[in-house]
Amino acid sequence: MTAESQPSAAVLDGQLLGRLDRRRPGLLVGSLASGALALVFIYCWGYQIANGIGVTGINRPVFWGFYIINFVFWIGISHAGTLISAILRVTKAEWRRPVTRSAEAITLFALAIGGLFPLIHLGRVAIFYYMIPYPNSRMLWPNFRSPLVWDIAAITTYIIGSALYLFLPLIPDAAVMRDRAAAGLRKRFYAVLALGWRGTAQQWHSLEWGIRILAVAIIPVAVSVHTIVSWDFAMTQTPGWKSTIFGPYFVVGAIFSGIAVLMIAMALLRRGLSLERFLTDRVFNNLGLLFVTMSLVWGYFTFAEHLTVWYSGDLFEKNVHHVLLHGDFAVPFWTMVVVNLVIPVAVLSFPRGRRPLPTALVGCGVLVGMWLERFLIVVPALSTPRLAYSIGDYMPSWVELGIMIGAVGVFACLYFTFTQLLPIVSVWEMREGWRHGGSGEAGDATSDAAATSGTAAAPVPGGGGA
Amino acid sequence: MAVTRPEGLPSGRSRSLGDGEDGGRFGCRCAGPLAGIWILGLALVACGPTQNLPTPEQPIAYDHQVHIEAGLECVRCHRGAEEGVHAGMPSVQACAGCHRREIPDHPEVQKVMLANENREPIRWAKVNVIPDSAMVHFNHRAHARAGIECLTCHGDVASMTVAEPVRNVADMGWCVECHRENEASDDCLACHR
Amino acid sequence: MTRWGMAIDLDRCTGCEACVVACAAENNIQTVGEEQAREGRAMHWLRIERYYEGEFPNVRTRFMPVLCQQCGAAPCEPVCPVYATYRNPEGLNAMVYSRCIGTRFCANNCPYTVRVFNWFDAEFPAPLDSQLNPDVSVRPGGVMEKCTFCVQRIQAGKDEAAQEERDVADGDIRTACQQSCPTKAITFGDLEDPDSEVSKWAESPRAFSLLGDLDTRPGVVYLSGSEWREPAE
Amino acid sequence: MTAAGERHLVEAAYERVEDMRAVVEAALESGIAASQIEVRSPAPLEEDELPLPKPKSRVLLFALAGAVLGGLTAFGLAAGTALAYPLPTGGMSIVAGPPVGVVTYEGTALGLILMTVLRVLWEGGLLPGRGIRSGRGRASDLDHHVANGRLLLRVHGLSEEQAGRLRDSSRTSAVEVG
Structure with missing residues (x-):
């Protein structure tokens, strides 16, 4: 464990709540800055709606571009929270306690943004609701055969599910905030969230x-x-897309990129909110192990995907394979392999690499790599159609870039706002862990720590032995 | 070319927060009305034909009833209704041809005579409109051939002094229903192309 | 029942592109201009693909008009979330513009890459608007489109036959490309009618389907006498 | 159940479960019913930490019911609407298996999730009206103790004598008695 001494549960409690009460100007600046970036998003989308989808760089045959890439990317990131936190909860991993909330918030916000991209991508976004089954005067229904309609069903379920999964454990904490806040707007806000808990x-x-x-x-x-x-890809006939392993491959990639975001977010939170006591080195070590495992699994899937294509000898599949490995897309492809597989394995295999800074840096690389992976799924396959006459290329326009960057701003803005308003570390779950003496660092209560903290005037409850 | 306008979907109005201590009530106080508005909205969208349709203003106060009572038939003026894809409008000359004998001094008729002299068409306003964005190509003679009466879609224009829409002819569900009842094609390409 | 089909004799095709022009005029296809065309947004429902064989100077050019194959098992159809494209009872791969929301999924899944997209609203500044075909809608921006086998002509032909109280005869309905082909390389008609010209062409030993091994069951049959059956690799 | 006359409410906040345990045990021995005792805690307590009956929950049952309901609704939506509004599909089956399966699967999950949350809120008296009726959701002056990590004991419906005795027994171990 770390060299730090082990403070008591009450001390930890006091510190946690103390952090929540304090105003954090850094976060405010952060949310304002990211809010400004979010305006870029709004402007670009508005510009596109006003002028037509043609302001993008997509063309024939590359009918899908940055929007679909970002859709898959953000949906992938959304797997940070819910899936990881759910797995940790189900397996009763004690070190999950400080992590789950921040992970679940990532899920919700990433999902909201990811879900927007298919709409941004539509040629006629004003009538997007034609995809939703509801009684209408045209007596028409959506085509349930289309994977896009499945997407709607799945993403709706997921966004409602993950919002509730974030909300349910938040109720007791909202009640804490409510009972601690002075009367006023903030108190009323927390009262609404706490529902009377x-x-x-x-x-x-x-x-x-x-x-x-x-x-x-x-x-x-x-x-x-x-x-x-x-x-959306694998159910088509397009060479480079029709693959049986795409389902698990995407799930693995999603978890992989999800952990990457989680690592970055936790490293930032740890520094920004001084949560070293809660987001301990051990948490980073454990997540780092999970991270490198996912990297290896991802590498295995990538290998399997390309080996089978190469071995099959299918002419059209091989064309796509060729541009990926040796042709126009070789640079992004091999970059992806390096940042997604070589670097994570090289860094995270060693305990010293599984510390906050290196894991966050590896996480940044993996985010780039996973974005490239989605790019390399969408664009090369489309730009290499079966009939050689139609071969094309793709270059995004400023609108697409603006929306892509702006989306990051929207996400950061939502996340910063959330962090400002609500405890990003679950208070009651931490307390529960301390009570049972099992949570990460709350091992044995030492008099040393109790003496250093002014908040620990009360007798020390349920320490390590309780 | 205008892009298809979306149908108005219902949207809930937000309310101010309830009292802070039992904030939980807020969610449910809104949920009921919101659900109500949503269902009401669906019902409104589903009942397209009942919506109010505007009666356009015509350049000349033409009275259908008077002309029918005088013994004219619909297809006398709207010839294409039986013979062509478009029902069509009578030419100014056709109007003037009759009215040279019949009540030529009526102030509204005077407008027709003036247009005829100036060789200007009369810009009648369309009463039963299928918007361009629907991209529907309605074929009058196919419906006449199937024995569909004019009044099925246009209402009893014969007893109207001012032609007004009685049904929303752009209501697709109504078209489809009728097609299915009469075993006409329910293929989209039958109308949309 | 009817199944509309087309047969194209590649041995007769000279690559003159009269069909391409006729198609654009008949179907109100927008002209996108140089800049957009350079970005790969030229809109043609029918294109002549050129393939070169041999080494200079013994080069031979082959032409292949490629249009929507009106597949019997079309990959574009099941992926459309709103039923904007579907298979109609007469074997057409229908495209309903007013229903299309512009996901472009269909275009991705078309192995022939014959679907084209309206990236912007179509503009027909006067006097070009006077040459628009009134029987065909002008498509707004954000909508997918493709060869319809001149469905307006099919509907008009059936309407005319019904008015005259007879059946549609072979040759009654002619597509714009067929009509304009100087070498009569294109024929159109009912594939279900064994006596129609298109059925006879389709039975030719020279007949083949483009990318036939995908089993999309195209409604367009190509005829070629040479060993060349597929586009160049 | 208590004697006629005014009923009293005693509240006391504790730092440790052990302290509260002694008070609760004494209260139960003196004839106060377990149903009169309400404990509020900043984190869930273990079953055996207090000699009070374990609360019951039917969340799982409702979750399963929600799954069935959601699945049926989604199946009806996907299969039923396709049958009710047959569109020309060119020979393909009107109701296709895999899509209906996917939609049903998602509907099942959605139904399960929604019913779970609704039931949790219902059982906890967190739905509007519920909390007020049962008296559970009402605020207490000492709730800030719970927010700050202490435990709160509330005993309702006491006679004046019982209340006095309870206050006395709490005075030594509790942080604050109200």
């Missing part, structure tokens, strides 16, 4: 059941979401 035995009991069920239920949903996203 009082922490009675029945409430806790029901809540625990609910979280347990949601954690189990959300895992197959998360898997299905990215499988269905992969079917």
Whole structure:
């Protein structure tokens, strides 16, 4: 473990709450800056709606471009939270406690943005609701055969599910904020969120059941979401897309990029909110191990994907394979292999590499790599159609770039705002961990720590031995 | 060329927060009305034909009833209704041809005579409109051939002093229903192309 | 039942592109201009693909008009989320513009890359608007389109036959490309009618389907006497 | 169940479960019913930490019911609407298996999730109206203790004598008695 001394539960409690009460100007500046970036997003989308989808760089035969790449990318990131936190909850991993909330928030916001991209991508976004089944005067219904309609079903379920999965464990914390806040707008806001939570035995009991069920239920949903996203490609005839392993390949890629975001977010939170006591080195070590495992699994899938294509000898498939490995797309392809496989394995295989800074840096690389992966799925396959006469290329326009960068701003803005308003580390789950003496660093209570903290005036409850 | 305009979807109005201590009530206080608005909206969208249709203003106060009572038939003026794809409008000369004998001094008729003299068409306003964005190519003679009466879509224009729409002819569900009842084609390409 | 089909005799095709022009005029296809065309956004429902064989100076050019193959098992159809493209009872691969929301999924899944997209609203500044075909809608921006086998002519032909109380005869309905082909390389008609010209052409030993091994069951049959059956690799 | 006359409510906040346990045990021995005792905690308590009956929950049952309901709804949506509004499909089956399967799967999950959350809120008295009726959701002056990590004991419906005794027994171990 670390060299730090082990403070008592009460001290930890006081520190955690103390952080929540403090105003954090850095976050405010961050959310304002990212909010400005979000305006770029709004402007670019507005510009596109006003002028037509032609302001993008997509063309024939590359009918799908940055928007679909970003759609898959963000949906992938959304697997950070719900899936990871659900798996950790189901497996009762104690070190999950400080992680879950920040991960689940990533899911919700990434999903909201990811879900927007298919709409941004539409030629006529004003009538997007033709895809939704509802009684209408045209007596028409969507085509349930289309993977896009499955996408709608899956993403709707996932966004509602992950919003509730974030919300349910948030209720007790909202109640804490409510009872600690002075009367005013903030208190009313927390009161709305807390729904009247009082922490009675029945409430806790029901809540625990609910979280347990949601954690189990959300895992197959998360898997299905990215499988269905992969079917947008795999269910077609397009060479380079029609692959049986796309489902699991996408799910693995999603978890991989999800962990990458989580690593970055946690490293930032740890520094920005001084949460070293909660997001400990051990948490980073464990996540780092998971991270390198996913990197290897991803590498295996990539290998399997390209080996079978190469070995099959199918003419059209080989054309796509060729531009990827040796042709126009060789540079991004091999960059992807390096940042997704070589660097993570080289760095994360060693305990010293599984510390906050290196894992966050590896995470940044993986994000780039996973974005490239989606780029390399969408563009090369489309620009190499079967009839050689139609071979084309693709270059994004400033509108597409603006929306892509702006989306990052929207995400950051939402995330910073959330962090400002609500505890990004689950207070009650940390308390529960300390009570049981099992959570990460809250091992043995030492008098040393109690003495250093002014908040620990009260007797020390349930320490390590309790 | 205008892009298809979306149908108005219902949207819920947000309310101010309830009292802070029992903020939980806020969610449900809104949920009921919101669900209600949503369902109402669906019902409105689903019942397209009942919506109010505007009666356009015509350049000349033409009275259908008077002309029918005088013994004319619909197809006397709207010849294409039986013979062509478009029902069509009578030429100014055709109007003037009759009115040279019949009530030539009527102030509205005077407008027709003036247009005829100046060789200007009369710009009648379309009463039953299928918007361009629907991209529908309606074929009058195919419907006449199938024995569909004019009044099925246009209403009893024969007893109207001012021609007004009685049905929303752009309501696709109504078209499809009728096609299915009469075993006409329900292929999209029958109308949209 | 009817199944509309087309047969194209490649041995007769000279690559003159009269069909391409006729198609654009008949179907109100927008002209996108140089800049857009350079970006790969030229709109043609029918294109002449050129392939070169041999070494200079013994080069031979082959032409292949490629249009929507009106597949019997079309890959574009099941992927459309809104039923804007579907298979109609007469074997046409229908495209309903007013229904299209512009996901472009169909175009991605078309192995022949024959679907074209309206990236912007079509503009026909006067006097070009006077040459628009009134029987064909002008498509707005954000909408997919493709060869319809001149469905307006098919509907008009059937309407005319019904008005005259007879069946549609072979040769009644002619597509714009067929009509304009100087070498009569294109024929159109009912593939279900064994006596129609197109059926007879389709039975020729020279007949083949483009990318036939995909089993899309095209409604367009190509005829070629040479060993060349597929486009160059 | 208690004697006629005014009923009293005693509240006390504790740092440790052990302290509260003694008070609760004493209260139960003095004839106060378990149903009169309400414990509020900043984090869930273990089953055996207090000698009070374990709360019951039917969340799982409702979750499964929600799954069935959601699945049926989604199946009806995908298969039923396709049958009710047959569109020309050119010979393909009107209702296709895999798509209906996918939509049904997602509907099942959605139904399960929604019903789980609704039931959790219902059981906890967090739905509008519920909390007020049962008296559970009402605020207490000492709730800030729970927010700050202490435990809160509330005993309802006491006679004046019982209340006095409870206050006395709490005075030594509790942080604050209200």
